[in-house]
Amino acid sequence: MADRLRANDISPxxxxxxIARVLFERQEHFTADQILGSVNARHAEVSKATVYNTLKxxxxxxxxRELIIDPTRVVYDPNTTPHHHFYDTVSGSLTDIPADQVxxxxxxxxxxxxxxxxxDIIVRTRPLNxxxxxxxxxxx
Amino acid sequence: MADRLRANDISPxxxxxxIARVLFERQEHFTADQILGSVNARHAEVSKATVYNTLKxxxxxxxxRELIIDPTRVVYDPNTTPHHHFYDTVSGSLTDIPADQVxxxxxxxxxxxxxxxxxDIIVRTRPLNxxxxxxxxxxx
DNA sequence: TCCGCCGGTTAGACAGAGTCCAATACTGGC
DNA sequence: GCCAGTATTGGACTCTGTCTAACCGGCGGA
Ligand SMILES: [Mn+2]
Ligand SMILES: [Mn+2]
Ligand SMILES: [Zn+2]
Ligand SMILES: [Zn+2]
Numbered sequence: 001m002a003d004r005l006r007a008n009d010i011s012p013x014x015x016x017x018x019i020a021r022v023l024f025e026r027q028e029h030f031t032a033d034q035i036l037g038s039v040n041a042r043h044a045e046v047s048k049a050t051v052y053n054t055l056k057x058x059x060x061x062x063x064x065r066e067l068i069i070d071p072t073r074v075v076y077d078p079n080t081t082p083h084h085h086f087y088d089t090v091s092g093s094l095t096d097i098p099a100d101q102v103x104x105x106x107x108x109x110x111x112x113x114x115x116x117x118x119x120d121i122i123v124r125t126r127p128l129n130x131x132x133x134x135x136x137x138x139x140x
Numbered sequence: 141m142a143d144r145l146r147a148n149d150i151s152p153x154x155x156x157x158x159i160a161r162v163l164f165e166r167q168e169h170f171t172a173d174q175i176l177g178s179v180n181a182r183h184a185e186v187s188k189a190t191v192y193n194t195l196k197x198x199x200x201x202x203x204x205r206e207l208i209i210d211p212t213r214v215v216y217d218p219n220t221t222p223h224h225h226f227y228d229t230v231s232g233s234l235t236d237i238p239a240d241q242v243x244x245x246x247x248x249x250x251x252x253x254x255x256x257x258x259x260d261i262i263v264r265t266r267p268l269n270x271x272x273x274x275x276x277x278x279x280x
Numbered sequence: 281t282c283c284g285c286c287g288g289t290t291a292g293a294c295a296g297a298g299t300c301c302a303a304t305a306c307t308g309g310c
Numbered sequence: 311g312c313c314a315g316t317a318t319t320g321g322a323c324t325c326t327g328t329c330t331a332a333c334c335g336g337c338g339g340a
Contacts, residue, residue: 047290071208089257101246108237110265117229117264124257125250187319
């Protein structure tokens, strides 16, 4: 894990390695708070400020992606391959959709002088019988 | 405007009508704070609590849509026809993409027991020469 | 060995969006 | 006009995320 950080021009401090382990060994979608909790589950190792500092650094270095899907918090995605998401509006859970099969057609030309930076697709889903929705249940 | 609210089972109070006027006459994307500011531009007419109450009500009644694109605030969209968005990651501005031309192919089947609730596409864009990005400049 | 530098970490204060509450004001059907 | 339900409101509060200023620690040079 330290080598992986070094390979991306990041000095592998103890805190950064611990955060990277949570992200890359588990390969799930995480909020900052979940990472803080996971890293410090056994005993305090990392502060809130460092979690935010480190996540920002990892995003800059393109080790992870930010997902803006939940109105109340940013979700971090250790999967940086091009992909989209199913978003269960009831439970709040996210599922990856590999992008290589997906094709979007008929998009209009970009506003002049603009360059495309990426396309995000979010498929909102809901359990078959669930009575419509308002907001997802916040886990823990 | 009062009739439009009544037609959607909403009693047209003074405050709700003022908020509806901002949303539907201007037909732009708004944050709660922008609506609060617009309605109260001349003199105080509506409180923050009422703006949030009313926006939530309008969303329930499907007069407007919530857009989750900016990590720091929800954007409200008075255009409820199916459409997607260009998102200028530098200025933060949103531009509608009518959905009728757009076709998404190759999406995998939904997780079992799930029903699709909608598909949102966000095309992130950037001015041609702009030096990549981090966060959009917050207007006002 | 000692010292200074400098990047990294940290507690806690702070900012901003959004929610909640209990008191007050309004509405509309009678 | 009365009154019961509905809506509005200031302000306290919560929560995510940012900032700051102190601190820590490894390394390199004298
Ligand atoms: Mn928020
Ligand atoms: Mn936030
Ligand atoms: Zn993902
Ligand atoms: Zn729109």
